[in-house]
Amino acid sequence: MDDNRKDMAEAQIGRDRVIIRTSIIGILTNVFLAAFKAAVGILSHSIAVTLDAVNNLSDALSSIITIIGTKLAGKLPDKKHPYGHGRIEYLSAMIVSGIVLYAGITSGVESVKKIIHPEKPDYSTISLVIIAVAVAVKIVLGRFVKAQGEKVNSGSLVASGADALNDAILSSSVLACALLFKLTSGKVALEAYVGLVIAVFIIKAGIEMMTETLNEILGHRADRETTVNVKKILNEEPGVQGAYDLYLYNYGPDKNYASVHLELPDTMTVKEVDQLTRRAEVRVYKETGVLLTGVGVYSYNTGNDEAAKIRNEVQRTVLEHDWAVQMHGFYVDTEKKVITFDVVLSFDVEPQEAIATLCEEVGRKYPGYDLQIVPDVDVSVTE
Numbered sequence: 001m002d003d004n005r006k007d008m009a010e011a012q013i014g015r016d017r018v019i020i021r022t023s024i025i026g027i028l029t030n031v032f033l034a035a036f037k038a039a040v041g042i043l044s045h046s047i048a049v050t051l052d053a054v055n056n057l058s059d060a061l062s063s064i065i066t067i068i069g070t071k072l073a074g075k076l077p078d079k080k081h082p083y084g085h086g087r088i089e090y091l092s093a094m095i096v097s098g099i100v101l102y103a104g105i106t107s108g109v110e111s112v113k114k115i116i117h118p119e120k121p122d123y124s125t126i127s128l129v130i131i132a133v134a135v136a137v138k139i140v141l142g143r144f145v146k147a148q149g150e151k152v153n154s155g156s157l158v159a160s161g162a163d164a165l166n167d168a169i170l171s172s173s174v175l176a177c178a179l180l181f182k183l184t185s186g187k188v189a190l191e192a193y194v195g196l197v198i199a200v201f202i203i204k205a206g207i208e209m210m211t212e213t214l215n216e217i218l219g220h221r222a223d224r225e226t227t228v229n230v231k232k233i234l235n236e237e238p239g240v241q242g243a244y245d246l247y248l249y250n251y252g253p254d255k256n257y258a259s260v261h262l263e264l265p266d267t268m269t270v271k272e273v274d275q276l277t278r279r280a281e282v283r284v285y286k287e288t289g290v291l292l293t294g295v296g297v298y299s300y301n302t303g304n305d306e307a308a309k310i311r312n313e314v315q316r317t318v319l320e321h322d323w324a325v326q327m328h329g330f331y332v333d334t335e336k337k338v339i340t341f342d343v344v345l346s347f348d349v350e351p352q353e354a355i356a357t358l359c360e361e362v363g364r365k366y367p368g369y370d371l372q373i374v375p376d377v378d379v380s381v382t383e
Contacts, residue, residue: 015152019070022148022157023063026164029141030060036130044178046121047114047195049131051107052174055167055202058103062096062160069093073252086252093159093213100163101206108199114192121191123178131175138168159209166205170198216250229288230258237280239264239272241300244328244342245376248290258284259294263328266299273297298329298342307332310366314339317361323349324358329374340372351375 034056041050069092075085146161148154177194227246234243242263249257262280264273277295284292301307311330318327323346330341339362345354359371 015154016070016074018148018152019154019157020067022145023067023070023160026063026141026145026160027060029137030056030063033134033137034060037134040127040130044121044123044127045119046123046174046178046191047111047119049127049174049178049191051110051195051198052134052167052171054103054107055170055198058099058202059160059163059167061099062163065092065096065099066157066160069095084251084255086255087217087250089252090213090216094210094217096159097206097209097213099206100202100209104199104202104204104206107202108196111192111195111199114195118189118192120186120189121178121181123182128175128178128182131171131178135168135171135175138164138171142166142168159212163205166201170201173197226256226288226290230260230284230290233284233287234260234262234280237262237276239268239276241265242298242328244298244326245296256290257293258290259296260292261296261298261329263298263300265302266331267302268299299331301331304334306334310334310339313365314341314362317365318343318358321354321357322346323354332369337369338372339366339369340374342374342376344376 034053037049037053037056040046041053069089072092073084073086073088077084142161142164144161145157145164149157149159149161173194174191177190180188180190226248230246231243234240240262243260244263245259245261247259249259251257262277264276268276277292280295281292284290301311310332314330315327318324318341324343325346326344328342328344330339332339343354343358345351355373355375358373362371362373363369
């Protein structure tokens with residue numbers, strides 16, 4: 001497992017370099033675009049172009065915060081934070097979304113003011129050329145940043161790239177507005193309304209970024225593809241009848257830890273279990289990037305026909321209820337008269353109520369047995 005942690009550290013260093021390098025390119029590009037657009041907006045008295053410049057400036061500031069967040073998130077684990085500081089990236093993403101939202105609201109207010117008190121713009125040929133070049137630059141920048149973000153699994157970069165592509169669309173609308181103004185000899189001036197549309201897009205982007213980041217901080221259901229792959233790998237190990245109770249813990253982008261229970265035959269020795277779990281941990285990390293930090297064990301009855309019949313009957317009884325998603329970890333001791341199993345419950349039922357119902361129904365069929373039923377949360381069931 002030490003080699004796995006070393007691989008994680010090396011991958012993290014490479015990832016941080018890509019994020020920082022890409023963010024610096026974004027900062028420099030957005031600062032230049034903001035400067036040129038601001039000059040065009042002020043000289044031509046165009047609120048739409050000026051707000052487009054403000055949007056570029058907010059993008060540059062977002063990239064700066066992304067760099068700071070990445071640097072802080074890359075700090076080594078310490079006594080207070082044994083899993084590292086990866087979640088700082090989510091906090092920096094929240095700050096970025098706040099900046100975007102503020103820029104959108106401010107832009108909306110200024111646009112409304114210009115609609116109420118209009119001011120005729122004055123576009124020159126050079127200003128139109130600058131806006132057209134800015135559109136092309138934004139398209140190239142957006143595709144590059146988004147591709148780099150997908151390459152290193154950086155939500156901040158992917159969001160920045162998508163935002164840049166949206167900016168290109170908005171800048172195109174500004175250009176179209178300016179061309180329309182020139183072609184109609186100043187009779188049709190829509191830049192204030194276009195500015196309001198830009199503001200709405202910026203606000204929408206800020207809200208979406210904030211919602212997505214908040215979900216990461218709160219914690220959400222594990223990615224289906226990841227859980228399916230991890231369980232598939234574990235179920236391929238000899239003797240494993242099932243992999244259950246898979247909990248994934250995220251401590252930042254590409255920092256996923258997990259715990260799981262394996263259902264193994266009651267004849268397997270501790271030595272065999274140890275070899276199996278070590279082998280599974282290495283394979284899971286290499287194929288999915290998930291580091292298994294804990295592997296629990298359920299035992300299942302072997303060579304006992306009566307136990308198999310009891311299991312089948314109990315499973316039928318349990319799964320008759322819609323709120324019973326899955327039953328696993330079943331074991332019965334027919335001599336001591338003990339039945340043990342876990343049941344995954346949906347969020348539509350109170351756990352205490354469900355367990356009481358199952359105890360009553362199973363107990364009626366197997367009187368004299370001590371029932372030990374454990375409720376599980378439906379967090380990663382994929383079957």
